[in-house]
Amino acid sequence: xxxxDHNFKYHSGAVLIASASVTVRSVTAKSYVTQQxxxxxxFGFLSIAPxxxxxxxxxxGFHSTIVHDVTVNVGTTTTLRPQLTIGAMETKVTVTAxxxxxxxxxxxxxxxxxxxxxxxxxxxxxxxxxxxxxxxxTTDGDGMVSFNGIAGNFNNYSVxxxxxxxxxxxxxxxxxxxxxxxxxxxxxxxxVTSSGFEAEFGQAGGGLVNSVTRSGTNALHGDGYYYxxxxxxxxxxxxxxxxxxxxxxxxxxxxxxxxxGPIHRDRVFYLANxxxxxxxxxxxxNNSAALVGLPxxxxxxxxRYSGSG
Numbered sequence: 681x682x683x684x685d686h687n688f689k690y691h692s693g694a695v696l697i698a699s700a701s702v703t704v705r706s707v708t709a710k711s712y713v714t715q716q717x718x719x720x721x722x723f724g725f726l727s728i729a730p731x732x733x734x735x736x737x738x739x740x741g742f743h744s745t746i747v748h749d750v751t752v753n754v755g756t757t758t759t760l761r762p763q764l765t766i767g768a769m770e771t772k773v774t775v776t777a778x779x780x781x782x783x784x785x786x787x788x789x790x791x792x793x794x795x796x797x798x799x800x801x802x803x804x805x806x807x808x809x810x811x812x813x814x815x816x817x818t819t820d821g822d823g824m825v826s827f828n829g830i831a832g833n834f835n836n837y838s839v840x841x842x843x844x845x846x847x848x849x850x851x852x853x854x855x856x857x858x859x860x861x862x863x864x865x866x867x868x869x870x871x872v873t874s875s876g877f878e879a880e881f882g883q884a885g886g887g888l889v890n891s892v893t894r895s896g897t898n899a900l901h902g903d904g905y906y907y908x909x910x911x912x913x914x915x916x917x918x919x920x921x922x923x924x925x926x927x928x929x930x931x932x933x934x935x936x937x938x939x940x941g942p943i944h945r946d947r948v949f950y951l952a953n954x955x956x957x958x959x960x961x962x963x964x965x966n967n968s969a970a971l972v973g974l975p976x977x978x979x980x981x982x983x984r985y986s987g988s989g
Contacts, residue, residue: 730754
């Protein structure tokens with residue numbers, strides 16, 4: 681179930697046509713939903729997942745119209761004004777959709793889509809770090825995102841329309857125990873709003889990160905990845921070399937995979953993901969008299985993060 685803030689709205693201009701049939705069909709999944717216009721000739725489709733759609737409009741006594749490649753983004757309203765002309769039912773008019781400004785909201789918002797997520801490098805693969813690409817966003821010193829100088833504890837995070845906040849620590853779920861909750865591989869896109877968001881996204885004095893997860897499609901698709909940082913590939917610090925201190929061991933490994941496909945073509949799909957991290961990082965301490973007598977290796981640190989899926 682997707683948030684109700686993904687909207688399609690349709691009307692045909694000056695003369696509105698009642699009881700016309702409108703079908704919204706996903707370009708990738710081929711699933712579709714159909715409605716008829718109301719008595720005033722208006723249409724409204726709620727809970728539409730972000731993606732690309734073909735929209736067809738039919739009415740007896742009028743030419744059928746198809747609008748191709750209509751883009752729907754998270755947290756926005758897509759408005760179309762298709763024109764139906766009088767003619768035979770079997771005649772079709774094809775229209776190519778153009779990018780339109782969303783005039784239904786006044787919020788200062790940026791959408792980070794799948795193309796950005798796939799193309800831009802991200803150290804650690806925490807997808808919320810992409811929020812730093814938006815105007816007015818920076819880090820607050822505690823590893824969280826600050827919007828317009830407000831501490832990261834006052835932000836609001838939602839995933840697929842559900843609350844994703846840790847009420848005790850006033851931050852995103854998972855931040856105190858794991859690096860992140862969702863791999864960037866399962867995020868379809870997310871909207872970052874720094875001001876002017878609606879009351880439905882309350883409990884935020886800072887900013888809003890409204891995320892939507894991916895779905896499988898009719899095509900079976902998967903990927904795998906493995907990232908490694910190892911001190912064996914790095915030079916020793918010059919200060920350590922001058923003091924005769926050996927290079928400390930440091931290894932970070934990040935790995936996982938995603939697979940998605942159809943359960944019932946054009947109807948039901950699946951997407952599964954696993955991501956894990958293993959870190960062996962050095963711990964630096966001040967060699968003072970208080971440490972005398974401690975056994976060797978007392979401060980050896982090795983942490984292991986569980987996977988997310």
